Amino acid sequence: xxxxxxxxxxxxxxxxxxxxxxxxxxxxxxxxxxxxxxxxxxxxxxxxxxxxxxxxxxxxxxxxxxxxxxxxxxxxxxxxxxxxxxxxxxxxxxxxxxxxxxxxxxxxxxxxxxxxxxxxxxxxxxxxxxxxxxxxxxxxxxxxxxxxxxxxxxxxxxxxxxxxxxxxxxxxxxxxxxxxxxxxxxxxxxxxxxxxxxxxxxxxxxxxxxxxxxxxxxxxxxxxxxxxxxxxxxxxxxxxxxxxxxxxxxxxxxxxxxxxxxxxxxxxxxxxxxxxxxxxxxxxxxxxxxxxxxxxxxxxxxxxxxxxxxxxxxxxxxxxxxxxxxxxxxxxxxxxxxxxxxxxxxxxxxxxxxxxxxxxxxxxxxxxxxxxxxxxxxxxxxxxxxxxxxxxxxxxxxxxxxxxxxxxxxxxxxxxxxxxxxxxxxxxxxxxxxxxxxxxxxxxxxxxxxxxxxxxxxxxxxxxxxxxxxxxxxxxxxxxxxxxxxxxxxxxxxxxxxxxxxxxxxxxxxxxxxxxxxxxxxxxxxxxxxxxxxxxxxxxxxxxxxxxxxxxxxxxxxxxxxxxxxxxxxxxxxxxxxxxxxxxxxxxxxxxxxxxxxxxxxxxxxxxxxxxxxxxxxxxxxxxxxxxxxxxxxxxxxxxxxxxxxxxxxxxxxxxxxxxxxxxxxxxxxxxxxxxxxxxxxxxxxxxxxxxxxxxx
Amino acid sequence: xxxxxxxxxxxxxxxxxxxxxxxxxxxxxxxxxxxxxxxxxxxxxxxxxxxxxxxxxxxxxxxxxxxxxxxxxxxxxxxxxxxxxxxxxxxxxxxxxxxxxxxxxxxxxxxxxxxxxxxxxxxxxxxxxxxxxxxxxxxxxxxxxxxxxxxxxxxxxxxxxxxxxxxxxxxxxxxxxxxxxxxxxxxxxxxxxxxxxxxxxxxxxxxxxxxxxxxxxxxxxxxxxxxxxxxxxxxxxxxxxxxxxxxxxxxxxxxxxxxxxxxxxxxxxxxxxxxxxxx
Numbered sequence: 001x002x003x004x005x006x007x008x009x010x011x012x013x014x015x016x017x018x019x020x021x022x023x024x025x026x027x028x029x030x031x032x033x034x035x036x037x038x039x040x041x042x043x044x045x046x047x048x049x050x051x052x053x054x055x056x057x058x059x060x061x062x063x064x065x066x067x068x069x070x071x072x073x074x075x076x077x078x079x080x081x082x083x084x085x086x087x088x089x090x091x092x093x094x095x096x097x098x099x100x101x102x103x104x105x106x107x108x109x110x111x112x113x114x115x116x117x118x119x120x121x122x123x124x125x126x127x128x129x130x131x132x133x134x135x136x137x138x139x140x141x142x143x144x145x146x147x148x149x150x151x152x153x154x155x156x157x158x159x160x161x162x163x164x165x166x167x168x169x170x171x172x173x174x175x176x177x178x179x180x181x182x183x184x185x186x187x188x189x190x191x192x193x194x195x196x197x198x199x200x201x202x203x204x205x206x207x208x209x210x211x212x213x214x215x216x217x218x219x220x221x222x223x224x225x226x227x228x229x230x231x232x233x234x235x236x237x238x239x240x241x242x243x244x245x246x247x248x249x250x251x252x253x254x255x256x257x258x259x260x261x262x263x264x265x266x267x268x269x270x271x272x273x274x275x276x277x278x279x280x281x282x283x284x285x286x287x288x289x290x291x292x293x294x295x296x297x298x299x300x301x302x303x304x305x306x307x308x309x310x311x312x313x314x315x316x317x318x319x320x321x322x323x324x325x326x327x328x329x330x331x332x333x334x335x336x337x338x339x340x341x342x343x344x345x346x347x348x349x350x351x352x353x354x355x356x357x358x359x360x361x362x363x364x365x366x367x368x369x370x371x372x373x374x375x376x377x378x379x380x381x382x383x384x385x386x387x388x389x390x391x392x393x394x395x396x397x398x399x400x401x402x403x404x405x406x407x408x409x410x411x412x413x414x415x416x417x418x419x420x421x422x423x424x425x426x427x428x429x430x431x432x433x434x435x436x437x438x439x440x441x442x443x444x445x446x447x448x449x450x451x452x453x454x455x456x457x458x459x460x461x462x463x464x465x466x467x468x469x470x471x472x473x474x475x476x477x478x479x480x481x482x483x484x485x486x487x488x489x490x491x492x493x494x495x496x497x498x499x500x501x502x503x504x505x506x507x508x509x510x511x512x513x514x515x516x517x518x519x520x521x522x523x524x525x526x527x528x529x530x531x532x533x534x535x536x537x538x539x540x541x542x543x544x545x546x547x548x549x550x551x552x553x554x555x556x557x558x559x560x561x562x563x564x565x566x567x568x569x570x571x572x573x574x575x576x577x578x579x580x581x582x583x584x585x586x587x588x589x590x591x592x593x594x595x596x597x598x599x600x601x602x603x604x605x606x607x608x609x610x611x612x613x614x615x616x617x618x619x620x621x622x623x624x625x626x627x628x629x630x631x632x633x634x635x636x637x638x639x640x641x642x643x644x645x646x647x648x649x650x651x652x653x654x655x656x657x658x659x660x661x662x663x664x665x666x667x668x669x670x671x672x673x674x675x676x677x678x679x680x681x682x683x684x685x686x687x688x689x690x691x692x693x694x695x696x697x
Numbered sequence: 698x699x700x701x702x703x704x705x706x707x708x709x710x711x712x713x714x715x716x717x718x719x720x721x722x723x724x725x726x727x728x729x730x731x732x733x734x735x736x737x738x739x740x741x742x743x744x745x746x747x748x749x750x751x752x753x754x755x756x757x758x759x760x761x762x763x764x765x766x767x768x769x770x771x772x773x774x775x776x777x778x779x780x781x782x783x784x785x786x787x788x789x790x791x792x793x794x795x796x797x798x799x800x801x802x803x804x805x806x807x808x809x810x811x812x813x814x815x816x817x818x819x820x821x822x823x824x825x826x827x828x829x830x831x832x833x834x835x836x837x838x839x840x841x842x843x844x845x846x847x848x849x850x851x852x853x854x855x856x857x858x859x860x861x862x863x864x865x866x867x868x869x870x871x872x873x874x875x876x877x878x879x880x881x882x883x884x885x886x887x888x889x890x891x892x893x894x895x896x897x898x899x900x901x902x903x904x905x906x907x908x909x910x911x912x913x914x915x916x917x918x919x920x921x922x923x924x925x926x927x928x929x930x931x932x933x934x935x936x937x938x939x940x941x942x943x944x945x946x947x948x949x950x951x952x953x954x955x956x957x958x959x960x961x962x963x964x965x966x967x968x969x970x971x972x973x974x975x976x
Binding site for chain 1: 730735736737738875877879880881882883884885954955956957959960963964967968970971
């Protein structure tokens with residue numbers, strides 16, 4: 001049998017490369033209307049009155065008065081309203097949806113809506129805590145008492161914008177007594193549940209179909225539920241096809257981004273040993289909580305990164321501000337925390353005058369160690385082998401040769417990291433309860449019936465590959481259409497690096513069951529449901545136990561040069577090595593690695609986004625700078641097999657892992673080049689200049 | 698009602714312009730962005746517009762008497778490929794925007810748009826380029842620094858358009874163009890530095906310096922340049938602090954969504970220093 005990792009042609013590459021793939025924006029329906037969102041002009045204000053213009057026939061305004069259910073987007077908490085009613089909490093918060101045939105008339109109506117506001121003082125920064133979590137491991141008080149030297153640093157991280165190429169969008173229509181939504185989404189059932197809730201309807205009344213997705217990166221996890229609620233209310237009222245597509249600036253100004261964070265770490269040390277650590281994390285949730293609590297908990301759990309620290313105290317807060325709500329983004333709290341941890345271990349080493357590599361090795365997590373939440377690293381950790389390989393390949397020790405005459409400062413940085421795969425704790429068992437189906441039809445085709453979305457990460461190819469390999473049939477015999485909630489069970493959202501490990505694992509199990517029946521001519525449907533391994537124990541209240549069923553691991557090495565005159569950073573080389581258990585398709589993982597690493601590096605040195613007086617200042621692709629192909633260095637990526645017993649063919653999570661180490665690696669490379677400690681990302685030329693001008697750093 | 702005109706010749710265009718006021722679109726790479734509108738609706742041109750992209754009588758480049766003459770409609774990508782185009786201009790075009798955009802963008806547009814960050818403008822200043830401006834009954838040649846008056850303000854009257862740009866071919870022994878953008882391609886400059894010298898037998902015969910994006914227009918100061926002409930390279934280098942002090946008051950950048958004024962200023966002066974020190 002051939003190795004599953006052997007690359008095959010991506011099943012959707014032809015339709016995407018030739019432009020045949022149909023995105024929401026391409027869909028035109030008979031009698032289709034357009035919709036545009038009317039938004040708040042203030043960051044924080046009471047709505048005293050709204051005066052709508054007289055509408056000509058065929059034009060509609062939908063607002064909170066049209067809501068039959070409760071006016072909130074069903075995510076976790078009942079806090080984010082669908083349409084602002086009495087109060088607006090951020091600039092450009094949706095107030096109403098204007099629908100009609102002619103876009104110019106829609107724009108005219110929007111310009112004629114008059115809102116009387118009573119402006120309130122907006123709140124920004126880390127002052128208004130809405131959620132606070134706290135946990136400890138070991139005996140932190142003892143560690144504090146025994147320590148001789150406390151080392152403390154604070155790290156700041158900025159916004160990051162997903163900048164998927166295809167902006168948010170959805171088309172809705174009424175068919176067979178159902179509100180149907182076809183959209184660019186990651187989580188068909190999140191959308192469906194939110195819409196059922198806002199319509200106050202039966203489950204059967206709502207159907208959600210995934211259109212081809214042009215990139216998501218978490219940005220299409222929970223945000224589309226808001227847009228879907230707007231559109232569903234309109235479709236339910238008007239009963240005509242309606243298209244709602246965000247323009248780029250609208251998308252960048254009003255959709256969720258990576259949470260800015262401020263992280264303070266303390267190490268209690270004695271005789272060059274770290275006795276214990278404190279971690280205090282503040283994240284800016286924006287105007288509503290949304291998923292921020294979960295983002296915070298993932299950040300907190302990552303407080304010790306790839307290391308084992310015996311005594312630990314962790315606290316964290318979600319702060320609400322009058323800015324656009326922040327949300328899911330590849331990495332989900334880990335990129336902020338891992339940046340801080342990796343900088344911190346270096347800064348500790350510098351302050352203690354130890355080689356950082358020695359300190360890292362001393363605390364690197366080993367199989368059997370207790371995790372930050374006092375769970376257990378059950379599976380083998382092969383970081384030492386990975387390290388040996390990557391140090392050799394990159395010729396790490398000889399990477400930087402000081403050259404005073406050069407126009408550049410050269411530097412090298414390295415990050416070690418892990419990523420918890422799947423939902424936190426017992427989330428899979430208690431919240432998601434994934435169900436998958438495989439259906440064999442009389443014609444010998446096998447249909448994969450799951451809600452997982454291919455958003456470019458290649459899941460259509462890898463899922464089909466798993467089924468075809470297990471059944472030993474040609475991949476052409478396996479059908480995997482875009483999920484449609486009328487036909488597929490809820491296998492959970494396409495998030496949290498869970499799709500291959502959890503959903504793929506269930507699909508593999510279903511395929512094994514189906515194998516017995518495959519030769520028979522009749523139809524057969526096999527269903528598999530998630531069952532949590534007995535040994536996973538998680539106390540959500542106290543952050544105690546196994547936070548994740550498995551961990552993927554990685555190392556990035558980055559070489560940079562910094563221009564002495566302009567402080568601009570050139571990425572010279574990147575070497576990466578990953579343990580994702582087992583790659584279902586090598587090229588797909590290498591593709592994930594290239595994209596994820598660049599996204600992580602961009603987060604670390606290039607991508608600047610600020611809210612100035614509560615308004616996003618970089619709101620288009622001209623001003624929000626992400627790396628282009630010209631900025632992309634030579635990248636060498638290696639994979640090491642370390643099969644996870646419960647993943648299909650041993651596969652673990654991969655999608656987020658490749659991003660989370662980028663920022664610390666490039667920040668440490670810059671720190672190494674300029675000889676100044678770096679405390680925040682992105683490490684822009686402006687910030688480098690400040691550091692260079694600071695004689696005390 | 699806003700009029701949209703596609704004339705067949707320059708004279709037809711100028712005829713229209715003698716009667717009404719028009720916005721001129723050549724490549725449209727700036728105007729289409731400024732006038733952007735909701736997808737599938739027309740760009741928001743709220744004034745009469747004349748489209749000159751197809752006027753062949755403005756699409757030329759030639760070398761004449763030690764000058765390069767560039768028609769207003771000639772795209773920058775082709776200017777870059779022209780053999781006699783000054784090296785500094787080639788360098789500026791090479792890192793301008795993206796390839797697709799360079800096939801449409803024109804130098805005349807860069808001038809007409811009069812953005813302080815216009816990529817080719819410092820090069821035109823350093824070469825003392827001339828701009829030929831024509832109207833139905835008139836024609837005049839104006840030095841580049843008198844064409845651009847301020848941010849998005851030029852001396853071009855409403856019945857006039859740029860016909861061609863005249864760039865003298867100069868002798869330089871060393872030139873430097875550094876565009877400091879947010880990334881290596883497809884970026885708007887935070888600041889830019891242009892330097893050119895002609896050194897004969899160790900003596901600085903000519904020195905020309907320009908800064909982009911750090912004031913309302915390109916900064917070039919002939920009085921400062923004249924002060925240092927005739928010095929030896931070593932003498933020039935020994936007076937680097939004085940040179941920096943001379944330019945410092947004219948570097949008056951702003952803070953915006955792309956950078957801040959402290960960075961723009963310090964980097965502009967760093968680049969000047971680096972240029973002088975490496976002569």
